[in-house]
Amino acid sequence: MVSAVLDKIAVLLRCPRCQGTLERRGGELVCAGDGCARTYPVVGDIPVLLDDEKSLFRASEVAAALRGVSARRNDARSVGSVVRSLTPSISRNLRVDENLARLSRLLPSGARVLIIGYAAAGDGSSFAGSDDVTLVARTSVFPDVDATLIADPLGLPFEDAAFDAVVARDVLHKVVDPWRCTAEMHRVLKPSGLVYAETPFVQPIRDGAHDFYRFTHLGHRYAFRRFEEIASGAASGPGEAAAWSWRYLLWSFGRGSRSSMVLRTLADFTSFFGKGFDRVLIDRPRALDAASSVYFLGRRSEVAVSDRELVFGYRGAELEPEWLAGASRSSNEKFSQWAATGRDEQMARNHAPAVTEMLDAAFAARGVAEHFSLVDAGCGNGWVVRLARDRQNCRAATGVDHSAAMIAKARAIDPDGDYVLANLLEWEPRQRVDLVHSMEVLYYFEDPLSFLKLVRTRWLRVGGWAVIGIDHYQENAASLAWPRALGVRMTTWPESQWRAAMEEAGFTRLRTWRAAASSDSTGTLVMLGCAQQSGQRST
Numbered sequence: 001m002v003s004a005v006l007d008k009i010a011v012l013l014r015c016p017r018c019q020g021t022l023e024r025r026g027g028e029l030v031c032a033g034d035g036c037a038r039t040y041p042v043v044g045d046i047p048v049l050l051d052d053e054k055s056l057f058r059a060s061e062v063a064a065a066l067r068g069v070s071a072r073r074n075d076a077r078s079v080g081s082v083v084r085s086l087t088p089s090i091s092r093n094l095r096v097d098e099n100l101a102r103l104s105r106l107l108p109s110g111a112r113v114l115i116i117g118y119a120a121a122g123d124g125s126s127f128a129g130s131d132d133v134t135l136v137a138r139t140s141v142f143p144d145v146d147a148t149l150i151a152d153p154l155g156l157p158f159e160d161a162a163f164d165a166v167v168a169r170d171v172l173h174k175v176v177d178p179w180r181c182t183a184e185m186h187r188v189l190k191p192s193g194l195v196y197a198e199t200p201f202v203q204p205i206r207d208g209a210h211d212f213y214r215f216t217h218l219g220h221r222y223a224f225r226r227f228e229e230i231a232s233g234a235a236s237g238p239g240e241a242a243a244w245s246w247r248y249l250l251w252s253f254g255r256g257s258r259s260s261m262v263l264r265t266l267a268d269f270t271s272f273f274g275k276g277f278d279r280v281l282i283d284r285p286r287a288l289d290a291a292s293s294v295y296f297l298g299r300r301s302e303v304a305v306s307d308r309e310l311v312f313g314y315r316g317a318e319l320e321p322e323w324l325a326g327a328s329r330s331s332n333e334k335f336s337q338w339a340a341t342g343r344d345e346q347m348a349r350n351h352a353p354a355v356t357e358m359l360d361a362a363f364a365a366r367g368v369a370e371h372f373s374l375v376d377a378g379c380g381n382g383w384v385v386r387l388a389r390d391r392q393n394c395r396a397a398t399g400v401d402h403s404a405a406m407i408a409k410a411r412a413i414d415p416d417g418d419y420v421l422a423n424l425l426e427w428e429p430r431q432r433v434d435l436v437h438s439m440e441v442l443y444y445f446e447d448p449l450s451f452l453k454l455v456r457t458r459w460l461r462v463g464g465w466a467v468i469g470i471d472h473y474q475e476n477a478a479s480l481a482w483p484r485a486l487g488v489r490m491t492t493w494p495e496s497q498w499r500a501a502m503e504e505a506g507f508t509r510l511r512t513w514r515a516a517a518s519s520d521s522t523g524t525l526v527m528l529g530c531a532q533q534s535g536q537r538s539t
Contacts, residue, residue: 006045013049014159382409470498512526
């Protein structure tokens with residue numbers, strides 16, 4: 001099996017020192033790069049592609065150990081391994097099956113998948129038999145006869161853009177430079193390639209001298225800052241973390257191998273049930289702050305999440321310090337904070353009456369029965385996209401937002417939806433659409449007119465419609481305190497100036513009104529306009 005995979009992967013292999021191509025010569029691979037000629041041993045069908053000058057590991061030592069592993073593979077198990085096999089496990093990963101299945105569904109046809117390190121049950125089998133996957137290769141830096149090749153995660157011996165997905169479970173904490181490791185994953189992935197990683201958080205040392213780091217949820221997200229988030233969270237919860245701590249507490253009393261084995265077994269028998277609590281607790285904010293391990297599922301990007309936006313996307317239970325409550329922040333930072341704290345759900349409920357009125361008016365203007373495509377500009381958690389997609393005549397609905405946390409939440413709620421993380425002033429749809437919807441976004445732009453012109457000239461097809469709602473306008477006295485209260489810059493114009501901006505942007509058949517107005521609310525200022533070459537009378 002390894003040999004068959006190696007034949008498929010040979011064209012992708014590169015010298016870990018110079019990135020030159022490799023040639024098979026007898027029992028070695030030789031670099032054909034200019035002036036390199038570096039040789040790498042092959043044990044059986046497993047190449048050992050380690051650069052002795054850059055790696056903690058030596059190719060010759062790993063190759064020798066690999067031959068020994070092959071010879072000892074069928075040796076009888078030790079007493080300790082037999083006892084451990086009869087002892088209940090204290091660990092339970094509640095997310096891996098679901099996350100790997102989701103990763104598999106997202107793969108393109110003919111995908112190549114690279115598994116780095118940990119050969120957990122299910123990693124490779126999650127892709128086995130899939131019509132979309134043509135290659136699954138696995139690297140290990142330790143002697144492992146089930147690996148496709150031996151390689152250091154800090155210097156992956158593959159050409160750039162070689163894979164459609166990378167899986168790295170239990171890897172980042174075992175490398176001396178985890179940020180370089182994620183950079184290597186980024187390098188070997190194709191544009192928009194996928195990554196899935198799991199890493200310990202609240203766990204003791206498990207891998208001796210090769211155990212360097214632990215990651216909080218945000219720390220893990222920072223390691224993958226050059227990836228767009230699809231989903232992230234706790235993989236195993238505080239119940240498992242407590243069991244790990246209990247094991248190591250009792251284990252610490254052991255003075256010899258026999259007493260240590262007895263104490264470990266006693267600890268596991270008296271704490272294995274802890275993981276059962278995690279089924280109830282796993283999604284709670286406090287559990288995220290004390291998770292045994294965390295996960296990240298994302299897509300390769302050329303844009304890194306900013307440090308500030310990452311911090312404002314904290315989803316745990318600790319409250320924001322009072323001195324930060326009124327701090328100035330960008331709109332995407334604020335929206336990331338709202339996504340993390342559930343404010344987005346409240347906004348969806350509050351805006352639903354006005355948005356329903358807006359969409360009904362837009363569909364009536366363009367013809368209710370006509371099929372349509374829609375872009376929701378500033379989509380938040382995607383609730384308007386889902387609302388539009390529920391209409392039978394919807395061909396396509398795309399949500400776009402500049403907040404990484406909002407887009408991540410939209411994708412978590414609606415895995416099959418089309419959600420794009422992008423600066424609205426820099427993004428354009430692949431094809432022009434029939435309808436652009438935007439709620440509570442326009443006044444966050446320093447130059448709203450530029451965005452309106454972009455929507456009319458680059459987003460909408462001729463004859464398409466834009467329906468835009470805002471609650472922050474000069475006549476709405478209650479909204480005038482928002483910029484100071486939220487610490488976010490806003491453009492504050494009267495209704496007449498907002499309408500004039502729509503006209504200057506070139507919208508015709510213009511209509512403005514206040515939606516969902518009541519005795520308690522001035523309502524949402526709505527502007528509905530058509531992207532036509534020549535205008536008709538506004539109302």
